[in-house]
Structure formats: structure tokens, C-alpha cells
Amino acid sequence: MILKLITYLTxxxxxxxxxxxxxxxxxxxxxFVNRMGEGPMEVPENLKDKIMHARLQIGENQVxxxxxxxxxxxxxGNNISLSIQIDDATELERSFGKLSAGGNVIMPLQxxxxxxxxxxxxxxxxxRWMFNCELKQETALN
Numbered sequence: 001m002i003l004k005l006i007t008y009l010t011x012x013x014x015x016x017x018x019x020x021x022x023x024x025x026x027x028x029x030x031x032f033v034n035r036m037g038e039g040p041m042e043v044p045e046n047l048k049d050k051i052m053h054a055r056l057q058i059g060e061n062q063v064x065x066x067x068x069x070x071x072x073x074x075x076x077g078n079n080i081s082l083s084i085q086i087d088d089a090t091e092l093e094r095s096f097g098k099l100s101a102g103g104n105v106i107m108p109l110q111x112x113x114x115x116x117x118x119x120x121x122x123x124x125x126x127x128r129w130m131f132n133c134e135l136k137q138e139t140a141l142n
Contacts, residue, residue: 004085008064008130011079012071015051019065022056028063031055036067040113053114081120081128089117092133099123 011018022028032055037048050067064083068074086092096109102124109119109131116133123129 001091002085002087003091006062006064006083006085008066008081008083009079010074010081011051011065011067012074013050013067015054015065015067019051019054019056022058022063026058029057031057031062036069078128081130083130083132085132085134087133089133092117092131096121096131099129 009015009018019028019030019033023030032053033051034053035048036043036050036052039052047067047069052066054065056063056065084092084095086095093109096119100121100123104122106120106122107118109117112118114135116135118130118132120128120130
């Protein structure tokens with residue numbers, strides 16, 4: 001089993017500006033950018049160019065970033081999550097259940113177009129978590 005802990009930053013529409021800033025300030029490398037209008041979801045016209053998911057390499061670390069569908073939901077302090085990437089859906093489900101106990105599940109684990117299983121919650125200490133088991137590449141293409 002492979003388990004990665006990744007910081008996930010969410011922005012109120014200025015993710016692209018933040019990526020450029022971190023690239024310049026920290027020498028980050030932009031590894032991946034997917035815009036909201038590129039996915040299979042219905043997206044309002046004003047959000048199509050916003051960032052659905054981006055990955056930056058900063059030294060030995062990766063940071064994930066995105067814009068939100070609801071910019072009014074972002075305030076300082078609630079725009080940082082810890083993202084758990086697990087390649088085993090059974091282990092992901094077990095860990096999600098244990099860590100979310102006593103907290104508030106925002107999105108129960110479910111299949112998405114990018115993941116075998118994805119879910120989000122705020123734990124009992126107020127920390128925001130995202131759990132993700134990505135689709136295998138050959139599965140994602142079919």
C-alpha cells in the first residue's frame with residue numbers, strides 16, 4: 001500500500017495567480033493543471049477557465065491546488081486541507097471512517113470521474129481532510 005499526505009490549497013478564483021506567485025517565489029514547477037471546463041461536469045460559463053485541480057512541485061514536496069465553485073465559502077484558515085492519497089480503496093475506506101469519527105463528513109466516499117473513491121470531512125479537531133484513491137490509468141481511459 002502506498003500512502004501520501006499532501007497539502008491541498010483552495011482559492012476563491014485566484015488559484016492561477018497563486019500558482020504563478022509560488023512558481024516565482026519558491027522556484028516551484030507546475031506539474032499539472034486541469035480547468036473546470038475541461039471535465040465532464042456542467043460548469044457555469046464564468047468558472048470554465050478556473051482551476052479544478054493543479055499540482056505544484058516545491059522542492060521535494062507536492063502541493064495540490066484548486067479554485068472553488070463558491071468563492072464566498074473561502075475565508076482565511078478554511079482554505080487548507082490535508083489530502084490523503086491511498087492506492088488501496090479498502091484501506092482508504094477504513095482510514096476515512098476512523099479519522100472522520102466525531103467530525104463532520106462534507107462529502108461521503110464516492111466514485112468520481114477521477115477516483116475509485118473520494119470523500120471530504122472536517123475531523124473532531126477542526127482539520128479539513130480529503131481522501132482519494134485515484135483511478136488506475138488504464139481504467140481512467142476506458
